[in-house]
Amino acid sequence: MTADTVGGVWTYAVELVQALGPQRAEVLLATLGAPLSSAQSRAAARLSNLTVCESRYKLEWMDDPWADVDASGAWLMELEREFRPQIVHLNTYAHGALPWNTPVLMVGHSCVLSWWQAVKGEAAPPHWSTYQARVQAGLANADLVAAPSRTMLDALQSYYGPFRATQVIYNARRPGDFVPGIKEEQILAIGRLWDEAKNIALLDQAAVDIPWPIYVAGEQRHPSGGKLEPVHLRTLGQLSQAQVRSWLASAALYVLPARYEPFGLSVLEAALSGCALVLGDIASLRELWGGAALFVSPDDASHLAAVLRDLIDHPRRLQTLAQAARRRARRYLPATMADAYWQVYTRLIAEGAANVGLRRKRPELALPFAPSHYSPAPPSGG
Numbered sequence: 001m002t003a004d005t006v007g008g009v010w011t012y013a014v015e016l017v018q019a020l021g022p023q024r025a026e027v028l029l030a031t032l033g034a035p036l037s038s039a040q041s042r043a044a045a046r047l048s049n050l051t052v053c054e055s056r057y058k059l060e061w062m063d064d065p066w067a068d069v070d071a072s073g074a075w076l077m078e079l080e081r082e083f084r085p086q087i088v089h090l091n092t093y094a095h096g097a098l099p100w101n102t103p104v105l106m107v108g109h110s111c112v113l114s115w116w117q118a119v120k121g122e123a124a125p126p127h128w129s130t131y132q133a134r135v136q137a138g139l140a141n142a143d144l145v146a147a148p149s150r151t152m153l154d155a156l157q158s159y160y161g162p163f164r165a166t167q168v169i170y171n172a173r174r175p176g177d178f179v180p181g182i183k184e185e186q187i188l189a190i191g192r193l194w195d196e197a198k199n200i201a202l203l204d205q206a207a208v209d210i211p212w213p214i215y216v217a218g219e220q221r222h223p224s225g226g227k228l229e230p231v232h233l234r235t236l237g238q239l240s241q242a243q244v245r246s247w248l249a250s251a252a253l254y255v256l257p258a259r260y261e262p263f264g265l266s267v268l269e270a271a272l273s274g275c276a277l278v279l280g281d282i283a284s285l286r287e288l289w290g291g292a293a294l295f296v297s298p299d300d301a302s303h304l305a306a307v308l309r310d311l312i313d314h315p316r317r318l319q320t321l322a323q324a325a326r327r328r329a330r331r332y333l334p335a336t337m338a339d340a341y342w343q344v345y346t347r348l349i350a351e352g353a354a355n356v357g358l359r360r361k362r363p364e365l366a367l368p369f370a371p372s373h374y375s376p377a378p379p380s381g382g
Contacts, residue, residue, distance in 0.1 A: 001089040002076070004033035004059050005040060008265050009091050009109055012148075012171055014043050017050050019172070019338035025049060025345075028083045030076060032092065033059045039240060053079060060094050060131060061112050069094050069134070087345045096138030103348035105341075106142035107169075110262045111135060114155040118260035118282070119196045136160040143348050151284035152262035167344060170288070171263045172337040173272060175330070180274025181249030187214040187308065188251035188275070190244065190266040193230065194222040197260035199280060200230070205301035207232035210308050214255070217247065248273035252318060253311060259298045261285055271329035276321040278307055292328035294321065 003013040010031075017027045029044070030053045036044070044052050057072035058065035073095055080088065080102060090096055090106045112131055116124035124132075139145055139156065144165040147153035153168055191198030193216065200216055207214045208231075217236040221227045229235075239247065248254070254270035258280035261267070267289065271277060277293035279285045286295065294311075296304045311318045 002030050002092050005031050006033045019334035032057050086349050093135040093138040096142045103352035104142045107146045108156045113159045148263040149284045169340045170332050172332045172334040173268050178269050178272035183252040184250045185212045187253040189216045189255050191218045193220045193228040199257045199259050199298050202257045204230040204233050206305040271325035276318050277325045292324040
């Protein structure tokens with residue numbers, strides 16, 4: 001399995017690996033994008049069925065990534081040769097075009113073209129054409145393409161399809177990790193403050209007339225430099241997982257007026273924690289939370305402010321909304337997610353065995369480096 005370490009895909013991968021434990025699935029996780037943090041290393045070390053191979057190769061959406069994408073492809077080919085997996089589960093796109101000897105499941109968590117259309121309101125500019133071609137080639141070569149929402153799968157098919165086979169498999173979080181506490185009169189949002197998709201700027205505009213304090217957790221500094229300073233929000237910075245759980249447990253309201261969110265793990269965590277949800281009115285969030293959240297236009301700060309004030313003024317309505325969100329969250333359980341993936345794995349393995357003579361043949365690759373393996377352990381010194 002591949003995963004990047006700079007976003008929600010890491011959380012998804014660890015959750016899935018743990019949920020696959022009862023199936024006695026052994027997973028080699030090849031990480032990309034950045035080295036593991038100490039918290040990520042500790043999370044991986046707790047899973048006896050997981051081995052991590054770490055790298056710093058750039059991801060497809062990063063600036064000038066293709067030399068790194070090609071080098072990481074050679075590295076992954078060597079990992080396949082050494083590990084001899086029964087299934088390859090890719091959470092990256094371009095690597096699908098590699099000449100794998102093993103059935104390939106590819107999961108599309110987001111993409112630049114759908115992000116650009118949703119956030120900018122226009123098609124991605126021409127300099128993303130190489131990205132589009134590489135992503136399309138990878139998806140076309142996958143034995144099955146999955147996505148965490150029907151909305152995301154439809155977007156992938158629209159921009160890059162057709163595919164051999166498809167399936168929607170919703171993401172999940174463990175309910176026991178997110179437990180409601182004593183709710184306080186406060187509002188929480190989680191997301192990179194500079195990320196236009198999260199649309200935290202709209203919440204900052206709406207916050208001026210809200211009687212409850214509004215806290216936002218997430219990275220303020222843009223990767224390219226510069227720091228976003230909200231005017232009316234109280235910033236918490238980047239929180240540990242334990243701190244996130246604590247803030248969600250005490251927040252009465254969770255707000256994410258997103259322009260683009262293919263699934264939204266933070267929304268699920270908030271719902272499990274007993275928060276009422278106010279979300280951006282986009283197709284994916286309506287698919288997942290329709291009837292269990294209130295929705296606002298990502299362009300209308302006054303409407304967002306009015307919705308928040310109305311919930312604050314009507315505590316019973318707020319409580320009813322929180323209960324509806326928590327009930328809905330029970331649909332997105334790790335065991336359900338793992339069962340769906342296990343069925344896909346076993347089907348693709350069976351189909352691969354039946355068509356073993358037709359599998360694509362892998363040429364010998366000259367590797368410019370020796371792949372490094374490690375089984376993560378807790379860092380010394382606490």
